[in-house]
Amino acid sequence: MSSLPTSTPAAQGVDPSGITAFLDALESDPQLEPHSLMLLRHGQVVASGWWAPYASRRPQLLYSLSKSFTATAAGFAVAEGLIRLDDPVISYFPEFEADITDPRSRAMLVRHVASMASGHVEETLDRARAQDRDELVRGFLLVPPDRDPGTVFAYNQPATYTLAAIVQRVTGQKLTEYLRPRLFDPLGIGEVAWTADRGGRELGFSGLHATTDAIARLGELYLRGGVWQGERLLPESWVAEATRVQIAHETPMVDGWPDWQQGYGFQFWMGRHGYRGDGAYGQFCVVLPEQDAVLAITSQTQEMQRVLDLVREHLLPAFGAGPLPGDGAADAALADRLARLALPPAEGKPAPAGHAEDWNTALTPSGGTCADQPTLTAIEVDPAGLVTLVDDGDRLELRLGGGESGWTVVDEPVPVAVSGGWTDAETLALHVAFLETPHHLLVTCSLGDRTFTARWRTQPLHGGPLRRMRAPRPA
Structure with missing residues (x-):
């Protein structure tokens, strides 16, 4: 795996004091526990660090950030003519034809499951599993949508699972196998692993384990419109559609979390700034087109909005239009700080004698x-x-x-x-x-x-x- 090009923050127009302030804020908030970050500007890594005992070589469970990789697999399958967004979902599962009688389920298209617009008004995972624990696609299609597909957003795991199942069916491969020559190898992404269900189908909506570096590379591919090092991998049209609002929110996803109210694309969230893939407990791939930047983060927190608030407060103001003047001392101090990141261990004494x-x-x-x-x-x-x-x-x-x-x-x-x-x-x-x-x-x-x-x-x-x-x- 080749390393991404690196630069100092100042050389890429990023004030190192803003990155330092961001680190300070992450580490001082008791509700946040950062595990890693990588910041790219103009295609250069300007800051990267892992809080020991976490390390760059280890894959991390990405939770729902997995969805953005599933969308990428779907993008390749669309480009290869294996999937059409306006095909009915049921057309890919003819064995369920007799079972699925609800007209809204039968009207559900591939683009609807790709954009969390299946017509359900809330999560269906438990109900779908209750309908059919061994074949979640069938269980999902047996849960009647509350409204016409394409008219309402609901964050819904079986929708993404169904999209992943379609990709795996039409390609005859697991997601990791299909993505290896198309995404992972061209981007220089090393070992990945994806949790599978009892039938061997990779989940799609969660379960991908990959490094922080892999997150950053995915973000950089989308930032460049599907081009990697001069070679087009994804169609520009797919990137544009995946990263624009496909469905708006009628009601707040989470009250007080404005970055979850900006609309949803194809397995990407729209934000107040740019767009992102994210996963439970603070796994982020934040793409900032206006700043020509990508931020990859892994962490442990239940206050994910707080992380994005700190990005808005500290990192966004640090981006300038061109290289910044300076003697390099601030860049060097930041590099030293990043090299020494560590989580504080729990306190404890050696075993008392005689026990x-x-x-x-x-x-x-x-x-x-x-x-x-x-x-x-x-x-x-x-x-x-x-x-x-x-x-x-x-x-x-x-x-x-x-x-x-x-x-x-x-x-x-x-x-x-x-x-x-x-x-x-x-x-x-x-x-x-x-x-x-x-x-x-x-x-x-x-x-x-x-x-x-x-x-x-x-x-x-x-x-x-x-x-x-x-x-x-x-x-």
């Missing part, structure tokens, strides 16, 4: 079950520095003692980083970051009653045992 024998039985969940992670049934503690989580029959061993960083990284069987330690002679508190996801598990072990508690700082949306808290690996 090793007291921890020699497994701890069980307080209250009989772990509400946040029901598959976590026991924890074993060796005060010498090993803590083992017993989850769905698997044993996940965590090492304590993170050295200077305060974090200890374990790559197998699940990539995690651990910090923390003893808060007193009978209490062990750990912070477990699952490094290929946004999520952290907070664990407290109590010697007195031999129990533990474990809660997610942000609840994983896909659920399941801890072994799934990583990018899928080849069978």
Whole structure:
């Protein structure tokens, strides 16, 4: 994988003090936890950094930012004549012809599922699964739309799933296989992985794991109208349609979140500035055509609007029309800051002396079950520095003692980083970051009653045992 070209912020007309102010604001807000960022201006990387223990080489769960990659696959399929936007969805699934009798479901077009305009007025995922858990397309089409397709917006996972299913059907390939020679290889995107359903179909609406660099490259491709390093990959017409308002919002998506009220394209959100793909808990690909810039971010937060507010407050004013004067000191200071980014580890002391024998039985969940992670049934503690989580029959061993960083990284069987330690002679508190996801598990072990508690700082949306808290690996 070739590196993206780099430059100093000032050389590309970006005031480094604005980037520094943006970093300050991200790190000082207790509701935000940044994991990575890349900022491109005029096709040059002017700032990039990863908050340790997160690292540039690791793929990240992108959640609904996956949708923008699904739209890109659909764009290629349209360009190749495999899909037509004005075809009825049901025409791609003739085996459901007899089952789908609702006239609005039968009138639903490919462009409607691509733009979240299926005619439903709210999310249908649970209802679609209740109709048919093994074939979500059929389940979705069995949920009658409330209005005529194309007349109302509703953020709706099965709509994107159906778009992804059409691509996979007409190409005979998984999304990752189809995109590899068309998108990933030409853009220099390395390893990616996409969560599949029980039938082996990649989800489309979520589940893609890719690096921050991959997010930035996708944004740059769209910023350039589908051209990459002088070669046209996507039709300019597709990029234009995907990144303009296809359907407006009748009601607020989220009250007080203005960047979610500006309309929706083909799996891209329109914003107060530019457009973007985004995913739960703060995964962003923000494209700013007026500034000729792309911002890629991974993070953990439930206040996603706050991140975009900080972009508006600090980064947008930093963009100038041309190179900025200066002696390079501010650029150098920013580069040093970016190289030293790190999340603060949880505090904890070494194991107190004389208690090793007291921890020699497994701890069980307080209250009989772990509400946040029901598959976590026991924890074993060796005060010498090993803590083992017993989850769905698997044993996940965590090492304590993170050295200077305060974090200890374990790559197998699940990539995690651990910090923390003893808060007193009978209490062990750990912070477990699952490094290929946004999520952290907070664990407290109590010697007195031999129990533990474990809660997610942000609840994983896909659920399941801890072994799934990583990018899928080849069978």
